[in-house]
Each structure stands twice: as C-alpha cells, then as structure tokens.
Amino acid sequence: MSLENPNAIEVRExxxxxxxxxxxxxxxxxxxxNEFFTLLGPSGCGKTTLLRMIAGxxxxxxxxxxxxxxxxxxLPPHKRPVNTVFQNYALxxxxxxxxxxxFGLQMRGNSKADSRKRAGEMLELVQLxxxxxxxxxxxxxxxxxxxxxxxxxxxxxxxxxxxEPLSALDLKLRKxxxxxxxxxxxxxGITFIFVTHDQEEALxxxxxxxxxxxxxxxxxxxxxxxxxxPRNMFVADFIGETNLLGVSVDRVEAGQAVxxxxxxxxxxxxxxxxxxxxxDVHLSVRPERLFLTPEAESADGMKATVxxxxxxxxxxxxxxxxxxxxQFTIRTSNSxxxxxxxxxxxxxxxxxxxxxxxxxxxx
Amino acid sequence: MAGGATSGGSAVTDTYKEARNWLLLPxxxxxxxxxxxxxxxxLVYSFLTKEFRGGxxxxxxxxxxxxxxxxRGLFGDxxxxxxxxxxxxxxxxxxxxxxxxxxxxxxxxxTAYFIATRPEKQRVxxxxxxxxxxxxxxxxxxxxxxxxxxxxxxxxxxxMATGLVDGPxxxxxxxxxxxxxxxxxxxxxxxxxxxxxxxxxxFTLSEAAADLYANKWITLRHIVLPAVKPGVVAGCILVFVPxxxxxxxxxxLGGAKNFMIGSLIEEQFKGNAGNWPFGAAASMILxxxxxxxxxxxxxxxxxxDKEAG
Amino acid sequence: xxxxxxxxxxxxxxxxxxxxxxxxxxAPLIVVAVYSLNAxxxxxxxxxxxxxxxxxxxTGSESAKFKVAARNSFVIAIIAASVATTIAxxxxxxxxxxxxxxxxxxxxxxxxxxxxxPEIVTAVATLIFFNSIGxxxxxxxxxxxxxxxxxxxxxxxxxxxxxxxxxTYEQAAQDLYATKRQAFTKILLPLxxxxxxxGYLLAxxxxxxxxxxxxxxxxxxxxxxxxxxxxxxxxxxxxNIMAISTMLLGFSILMVLISYLVSRTDKKP
Numbered sequence: 020m021s022l023e024n025p026n027a028i029e030v031r032e033x034x035x036x037x038x039x040x041x042x043x044x045x046x047x048x049x050x051x052x053n054e055f056f057t058l059l060g061p062s063g064c065g066k067t068t069l070l071r072m073i074a075g076x077x078x079x080x081x082x083x084x085x086x087x088x089x090x091x092x093x094l095p096p097h098k099r100p101v102n103t104v105f106q107n108y109a110l111x112x113x114x115x116x117x118x119x120x121x122f123g124l125q126m127r128g129n130s131k132a133d134s135r136k137r138a139g140e141m142l143e144l145v146q147l148x149x150x151x152x153x154x155x156x157x158x159x160x161x162x163x164x165x166x167x168x169x170x171x172x173x174x175x176x177x178x179x180x181x182x183e184p185l186s187a188l189d190l191k192l193r194k195x196x197x198x199x200x201x202x203x204x205x206x207x208g209i210t211f212i213f214v215t216h217d218q219e220e221a222l223x224x225x226x227x228x229x230x231x232x233x234x235x236x237x238x239x240x241x242x243x244x245x246x247x248x249p250r251n252m253f254v255a256d257f258i259g260e261t262n263l264l265g266v267s268v269d270r271v272e273a274g275q276a277v278x279x280x281x282x283x284x285x286x287x288x289x290x291x292x293x294x295x296x297x298x299d300v301h302l303s304v305r306p307e308r309l310f311l312t313p314e315a316e317s318a319d320g321m322k323a324t325v326x327x328x329x330x331x332x333x334x335x336x337x338x339x340x341x342x343x344x345x346q347f348t349i350r351t352s353n354s355x356x357x358x359x360x361x362x363x364x365x366x367x368x369x370x371x372x373x374x375x376x377x378x379x380x381x382x
Numbered sequence: 383m384a385g386g387a388t389s390g391g392s393a394v395t396d397t398y399k400e401a402r403n404w405l406l407l408p409x410x411x412x413x414x415x416x417x418x419x420x421x422x423x424x425l426v427y428s429f430l431t432k433e434f435r436g437g438x439x440x441x442x443x444x445x446x447x448x449x450x451x452x453x454r455g456l457f458g459d460x461x462x463x464x465x466x467x468x469x470x471x472x473x474x475x476x477x478x479x480x481x482x483x484x485x486x487x488x489x490x491x492x493t494a495y496f497i498a499t500r501p502e503k504q505r506v507x508x509x510x511x512x513x514x515x516x517x518x519x520x521x522x523x524x525x526x527x528x529x530x531x532x533x534x535x536x537x538x539x540x541x542m543a544t545g546l547v548d549g550p551x552x553x554x555x556x557x558x559x560x561x562x563x564x565x566x567x568x569x570x571x572x573x574x575x576x577x578x579x580x581x582x583x584x585f586t587l588s589e590a591a592a593d594l595y596a597n598k599w600i601t602l603r604h605i606v607l608p609a610v611k612p613g614v615v616a617g618c619i620l621v622f623v624p625x626x627x628x629x630x631x632x633x634x635l636g637g638a639k640n641f642m643i644g645s646l647i648e649e650q651f652k653g654n655a656g657n658w659p660f661g662a663a664a665s666m667i668l669x670x671x672x673x674x675x676x677x678x679x680x681x682x683x684x685x686x687d688k689e690a691g
Numbered sequence: 692x693x694x695x696x697x698x699x700x701x702x703x704x705x706x707x708x709x710x711x712x713x714x715x716x717x718a719p720l721i722v723v724a725v726y727s728l729n730a731x732x733x734x735x736x737x738x739x740x741x742x743x744x745x746x747x748x749x750t751g752s753e754s755a756k757f758k759v760a761a762r763n764s765f766v767i768a769i770i771a772a773s774v775a776t777t778i779a780x781x782x783x784x785x786x787x788x789x790x791x792x793x794x795x796x797x798x799x800x801x802x803x804x805x806x807x808x809p810e811i812v813t814a815v816a817t818l819i820f821f822n823s824i825g826x827x828x829x830x831x832x833x834x835x836x837x838x839x840x841x842x843x844x845x846x847x848x849x850x851x852x853x854x855x856x857x858x859t860y861e862q863a864a865q866d867l868y869a870t871k872r873q874a875f876t877k878i879l880l881p882l883x884x885x886x887x888x889x890g891y892l893l894a895x896x897x898x899x900x901x902x903x904x905x906x907x908x909x910x911x912x913x914x915x916x917x918x919x920x921x922x923x924x925x926x927x928x929x930x931n932i933m934a935i936s937t938m939l940l941g942f943s944i945l946m947v948l949i950s951y952l953v954s955r956t957d958k959k960p
Contacts, residue, residue: 076862096865097873109863113881123867174867395858396790398871405785406798408778409842413801416839420816421808427819437822489715492708499700508709510951515716517947519900521917522936525924526719529726529933534735536722566715573712588699598702627809629903634924644811644903651818651907662819665812672809 024052025088027178027210028073033082035068035234042068044234045082050178050212051227052087055204057213059221060231061257066214069231070180073212075099086177097126102171103180107187108163110155116166117142117151123174141169161192168200172207181213185220197223218258222246230254247305251381255303262304262347270296276379278302282343284321288377301380306350308376311337311360311368320369323347325362335361339370421669428662438658446663468646468664475642478557478632479625482564483572486621489565490572491614495606497573498580509577516570524630527563528554531635555637563631564621571620579613580606612686619679627668643668720940727933734928744934751931753923760919764899767834767915772895775841776849779890780883782842783850784875788858806843813840814907821908828910836908837898844897845890852886853879885953892950896943 028050035043043065050056058066071077073084075096084092091099102123110119120141124134142148145165147158155163164184171179181200185193201224204211215221221228222242230237230245230253238250249255256263266278266286276290278300286302294300312320323339326346330353337349347370351361362368398405428446430438448454453465497508515523530537531553538550553559583606591601607614625631629644636642643664650661726734730741748757782802786795805813817836818828826832860882864874880887902917909918916939923932 074866096862097868097870103863103866105859105863107859109859111860111878122864126868126873170867395788397858397861398784398788399790402785402789402792405781405789409782409802410798412778412839413804413842416817416835417804417813418801420820423823424816424819489708489712492705493712496705496709511713514944514947515720517896517943518720518940519917519943521900521902521921522939523719525920525928525936526723529928530719530722566719569712569716585700592699602702624809627811629811647811647815651815658819661815665815668809669812672807676807
C-alpha cells in the first residue's frame, strides 16, 4: 500500500472460527518482501491455522489476506503462488524423489522433460542429485526434509511456508538445518514464513517474530526486542527463562517507575504506557542479568539467602530466597573469565540487578 | 491444530466435501434400489394374500403371520391354538447356531490367543492360515464336510480301520453334523476379532496380576478376558448371526429332519408349491431377530466406548 | 542347564487347540483334493492316482453344462466386482474425505446393510423385488444382485486404506498447483491401489462363491458354478464334482495369495 515494495503478505483483521470455537481472534500483520518471518507459539495458539489460511487449506471466516497487494483469501490452494514445506514433509510415497520435485512444475503446465530438468537442478542445490531415482522412504529424515524443501522451492513460489519442518529431526541435524534454511532464504530471496513452537529456533533464524497465544498476536518484533523487551507476561514467560515478580507501583516520575516487592524491597525501572501509581503489575528480570555479591554494592541490592546451586553445563543456576520476599533464579556463566562467584547454600548474599534489566509488563 | 479435523491426516477429512453427494450417488442408487427397497417390499409382501402358483394377490392379509403363530385346524375354523411347528424350527435354528457359536468360542479363543502371542513375523502366517478357508467357496466347504462325515466316508473308514468302532458312526443328517458344519463355516469369524483384541491387550497387566500373586488361569479369567471381551462378543455375533439364517449347512448336512429357518424360507419360493407371503413373513421375523441382536450389540458397544472415554 | 522361564503369556494346551483348529479347517478340503485324484468310479473306494476326473470335467458328458456355468460365474464376477469396486471407491472418498455431514451415518448404514441382513433374507427380498417389477429372471438379475451385495465387501478394505492415508499428500499436491481432481487421480488413487485391489479381489470371490442369492434370482435353466455344483451334489457326490471343487479351491487360494502379496509389498507411507 506504500510506494516502496509492497508487503509479501498482509493479513487484515482475519478471524477463523470452527463452529463455536474461535481459533484466531482478529489478527492483522504484515510480512515484508524478502523477510524470514516466524510465527511462534505453543501448540493450539493458532499459528498453524494462520499458515494454512495463507496456503489456502483453511478459509478465512472474516477479514482478508493479500499476497503482494492481491487478495487471495478466496483462491483455492492450487491457484496461490505460495508453496508449503509440510511438517511430516508429505512426500508422495509412490513417486521418486525427482518426480516429487518435478510435480509442482508439471502441474503448472511445464512439459515433463522440462520439469524433470529443473527438478534435477533443484536437487543439485540441496545436494541430493544422487538420490533422484529413489523413493522417499529410502531416504533419511534429513534427506527427506531437503527433498521437501526442493519440491516446495522448485516452482519458484512468491512465499514459502514452512510448518514446523525441523521438528522431526534430531538436535544436531536441526541446528545444521536452521543455518542452511537461513542461507537458502538469503540466496533465493524468497519470503519465508516459518511456524515453530521452539523459541530458540525462532530467535536463531528470524528477521522478525510474531509471538502468538490463544489465537491472538502477543508481540511482533525482531529477536532482540522480543527477548529483551517482552510486552506482556505471556511473551516474557514463553521466550527464554525469566523471574516474574508481582510488584506494586509506588510512583511514576520522569519515565521511571518506582515499585516495591513483597518484603519491602524497592526497585526502579523504565515505566511503560498506562502504568499508574498504586497499581499492581508484573515485572520481568532475566536470570543472567542478576548477580550476587557478598556485600551490598548499591542501595538497590536485596538481601537474600542462597538455597541451591544447579550445574547446567554452560551456566550455573542459583536459587536464592529473598528475605521475606519471593525466590529468584540467577544465572552465572560457567567461565573463569567472567566474575564467577559461587556461594554455598545457606550463605547470606545480596542480589543485584544490571542497569535496565527490570522490565514492566502489560498484563 | 486446534479446531478439529484439519491437520494430522487420519480419520475423516473434508478434501472432497463439495463432491460428496455425487460420489455417494451411485452407492445410494444401487443399494437403495437393490437392497433397501426390496427389503421394504418384502415387508409389504408379508402382509399380502398368497397366490397358489407362487406370487401374491395385492390384498392386505395377516394370514402369513397367523399361519406362523397359530393353528386353526384343517379348515381354519377351529379355535386358534399356538402353532408349534414353525416356532420349533426357529427355536432349533437358535439352538443350533448357539451350539455352533459355543463350539467356535471353545476352539477359537485359545487359537486366537495363541496366534496373538506369537512373535510378530509368525503371526502373519498363522492369521493367513486361518483366513484361507474363509476365501474358499462355502458350498465347496460344506460339500467337503458332507463327504467327510458320510457313513462310508474317510472319517468312518479311519475309525473302523483303527478298530475304535465296529460299524460306522452315523453322523450325516444329524443335528451334530449341522453344528459341526456351522462351526466349520464360520470359525474364522470367531478367531479374527478375538485375535485383534488380544493383540492390542497390554501384557503388562498380566505381569502386574502375576506380581500380585494371581496364577495364570486366574489372570486369564479376571484380567485378560475382561480386556478382550469386545473381541469375544464381536466374534460370537459374527458366528451366531450367519449361522441363524444359514441354508447350506442344514440343507446338505442336516437332511429333511433337521430343518432350520433358511430351509423353511427357501421352500416357500421353490417352484409353484410355495407361499410367498409366508416366506416373506418368516424372513421378516428372522430379520427382526438379527436386527435386535445387532442393536443390543451396538448399544453395549457405544456404552463401553463411552466408559473407555 | 537353565530353568525354564515362567512365560506369563503362554497357556498349556493352547498350541494343541490351535493345531486342532487348523486340522478342522483344512482336513475336509485336503480329503476332497485327495479323492479328486482317485481313479475309481466310486467315491467310497480308493483305486490309485489318476487325473481322469479332471479330464472328465472338461470333456465328459457334463462338461458342456459346467463350461457354461463357469463362464457365467466368471463373467458375472468380473463385471460385478468391477462395478462394485468403482461404486465403493467413490463412496469411500465421500465418506472418508467428505467431512462430517448429516447423511454420513445413514450412508454408512446403507452401505453395510447387505452385511447386516442375513443373506437368505436379501435373497428373498431381491427375488420379490425383481418379480414385482416384472424383471425377467436371468443372468442380468444375478449380476445386479451381485453388484449390490459386493459393495460392502469392496468398501471395507478401500475405506480402511483411505483412512490410513494422511490427507497432507493431497494438500501437498494442491499446494503444488494440482486441482482437486488431479490430486485425486495422481496422488490419492495410486496410494489407494493396494486397498482397491484387495477390495476388488474380495468382491470377486464373494460373487464367484455366492450360492444363496444366485439360487433365488437366477432364471430357470441359468446356472452358475455354485448352483450347478449344488444341483449335482443333490444327486450324490461324484468324483468329477470333487475335481471341480478342487480347482475352485485352488483358484481361491491363488486369489488370497495375490491379495496377501499386494498388501505385503505395500509399505505404509
């Protein structure tokens, strides 16, 4: 709708209902051209429904979906220039790898020979040329995944939809594929819309992330924004680990909110819109932005007792009980170079917060 | 995702929702005209007047049902008494089918259990062996049984050769022959559903029972049997229902004295001697009995499904 | 020397009963197959091996009758199975891929009706039906009755197969620019093939074997193999009947073998 490049996908006030059940509650979002965009959320949040609405497998109850400024909500799947990589790949078991990849090209009216030739080139791109004559069942999970990718990319779709395509792979392969997918997206310049419930995967790969829950868009932004400035309790809790603290706001002045925890510990943090003095709100502090000291380093240091240290490899997680207050989780990097200070259980300590670490949440 | 029959595949999906009526139309027409309509017409026929050369006169009459249940003497003017002839034939059919069912259960349950507890690769072969006879022509199987059971047949020759008996045991044209014939006809129907149920049974339950001091037979009776009961009930119905209306086994193995429903019905439509309304009425009574059994079964099934969640 | 493991699953005697079960199932068939090779005119005496009764089936005095009956049987079975399988495949597509709809339960009831109604009742009803509309009994009435009766037998394996095929394959095809019709013919049908073949074979065998319905709806003088065999057996079991029976038996086993192999080569997608 602007003079620049139009959006690849624009979802305008789309609603999806199944009978009485509302799967999507009025969602609007724009996905830019050439973007790696991720829909992230727990199962049942509506992310797959939204993806299937873009693909054409679900009709839109209300609202509209535009693909490069063209309304597509009424089109059947075979008339939409978007392709999908399915969760279980859905490779046709009775066709060879080559014929699987050639299928879309052939359906678009290319000759059989032509389609096969281009399918062969696609297989080269994903380094599976030597398996062209095999049936999908003769390939490993990772290879099937790449065939599915080649098949979906072969007809050069305007947008590629990926429905949790990595969920069936083991951890190592998944990590490798994450990078490969990211590179593929850069090379082809095709807009990718990626659906996942794995927040780490989303943070690793995406240009922008839409966090969804119970059929609603919770927050939209790049990885850093989503992680460091969660808008609400759900996002703060769903992305990474965090300390969620119930606080009361004492006063708001000069963009800063002064609050107190149970036990009377005072905290100061950046205020957000519509937070008023006297209200009870939540506050999120990431565990890696807290640290312990034997003595109070500033006025904000909170007196606590170490309860337990848990060794998790890269880090050490420490649980502390605030005097008369809630429990905190603190993460310290397991590195000699960092100021690794470990205290035995029972030790009285002070909990300190890095500047700007506390974030007020809109409930 | 949430919201039902969309992703995930299996069960009912709606890809061809728009075309479904057209896709079903041939089945509706064929089965509607060639099965449903005929059964309804048969119901009508059972209330018509018989024509003596076979066929009917289109006049309402309860004569067929009256003849089935009441005896009004030779000229039809005596006071009505219960007519036992046909009731006895029905009762014999139920009895014969029941004995055949119990016989099938006695042999079929251990067989199904044994097969289901074999290693997976062997199971396929055992099941295959059990199913083959089902594919063999029922008529040929019944004829084979008749051949085997004859007085001068191979079974009697064997018994006499081994000196077990002096003269042939008379088996053909007895109730026993019919029971064996029915048992033999429908045995695979008993084995297969029980097999399927035992295969799904979780043997950890048997281990738990053994751990809690139950011996094997108590475990079988109180743990395995309740768990596989749906399969047992399905097997019994699959044997009992076709046995009830069977024609070949009683006709070829039972002879004239051991008449069952099937033969009674068949006779009403043979040549010119028959009584079509009476045949239709007897068919309706048989059909009603079968449908009652199936409805009771379906109800029980629905209830146990609900209990299972 | 190890102590015998206490096997929670096994019960003594069950193996013996299973063997008895197989014996009961197979003994009559084997006996007939063996006696069909008897050289003797009489079925009671064994006079050594001979194929004379097989030759008799093809050249003997009754051969013409049996040839006509066999031709009728096979022609009817081929047509009935083909039509029933087609109808069943379409119906299964509607039932398994047509979503939930009000007529679904009724349609399923109608399709399984021939399985619930005792065969002799179906036979009587069909006879009455043809008679009341003045349809002259003959090969055509047999064929029509067989088509209807075979539909549920073809339907069950076909719909079971379709339920095991995830609909994502068709969705993937549509996503790759195939129309619904193309997704059906190029993807769903090929995947359905094993189910369709077993449905066809089952329908074929059911039609070939049917005696009761055929006996009711056939016209006078029209015979299929089962009715011809039944008629002959009523006169007493003769060796040539055993030869025919053995051939039919072999044919059935061949069919079940094919069906077994089809289902085995098919690895679930």
